Amino acid sequence: NAGVTQTPKFQVLKTGQSMTLQCAQDMNHEYMSWYRQDPGMGLRLIHYSVGAGITDQGEVPNGYNVSRSTTEDFPLRLLSAAPSQTSVYFCASREGLGGNYGYTFGSGTRLTVV
Amino acid sequence: AQKITQTQPGMFVQEKEAVTLDCTYDTSDQSYGLFWYKQPSSGEMIFLIYQGSYDEQNATEGRYSLNFQKARKSANLVISASQLGDSAMYFCAMSLTNNFNKFYFGSGTKLNVKP
Numbered sequence: 148n149a150g151v152t153q154t155p156k157f158q159v160l161k162t163g164q165s166m167t168l169q170c171a172q173d174m175n176h177e178y179m180s181w182y183r184q185d186p187g188m189g190l191r192l193i194h195y196s197v198g199a200g201i202t203d204q205g206e207v208p209n210g211y212n213v214s215r216s217t218t219e220d221f222p223l224r225l226l227s228a229a230p231s232q233t234s235v236y237f238c239a240s241r242e243g244l245g246g247n248y249g250y251t252f253g254s255g256t257r258l259t260v261v
Numbered sequence: 262a263q264k265i266t267q268t269q270p271g272m273f274v275q276e277k278e279a280v281t282l283d284c285t286y287d288t289s290d291q292s293y294g295l296f297w298y299k300q301p302s303s304g305e306m307i308f309l310i311y312q313g314s315y316d317e318q319n320a321t322e323g324r325y326s327l328n329f330q331k332a333r334k335s336a337n338l339v340i341s342a343s344q345l346g347d348s349a350m351y352f353c354a355m356s357l358t359n360n361f362n363k364f365y366f367g368s369g370t371k372l373n374v375k376p
Contacts, residue, residue: 249296
């Protein structure tokens, strides 16, 4: 089972560059999310989607865009990279919504903005 | 406001001993789920165990058990017979049934297993 696949695993960007972090899942999960993980701050929700064509902002959405054209794919776009966006990014999906559904995470993308 | 608190930034345990990682949570909702994830140095997040708020028995998954004390709002993870491969960061998390886009993570506990 592939689960949640994220690419790339590592990326270095220059300030002002744009890029897209790819995320795909093969579990037919409707709910997908992007988190960033920073030291001492845990995981913070960037954007989420409850199904194809439906996205919404999380806790820290500024500087990021998402789209969900298919159930499988949920790319995260950095519009103009800033050093503050240096972080580890996780894509995650859930089988359902509610208290008894946990996340399946991708392996993460370590992004450095110089 | 909902919150997950992990008060142990780092812990050491001797190989083959049991260890308890603390987690307390704060919510006024009655229906919620509690999760533990493991993050080894390789970085991926691995689901370990789940406890529903209405589950009467503590969850167990192999060497992992969740000591659920609802009145105290605690959901401690117990790892029995620690192994060197258990050295990792551990995150407690909570999901609310009535607010599905909220999934709260604690700040994590770094566990080091000594040989």
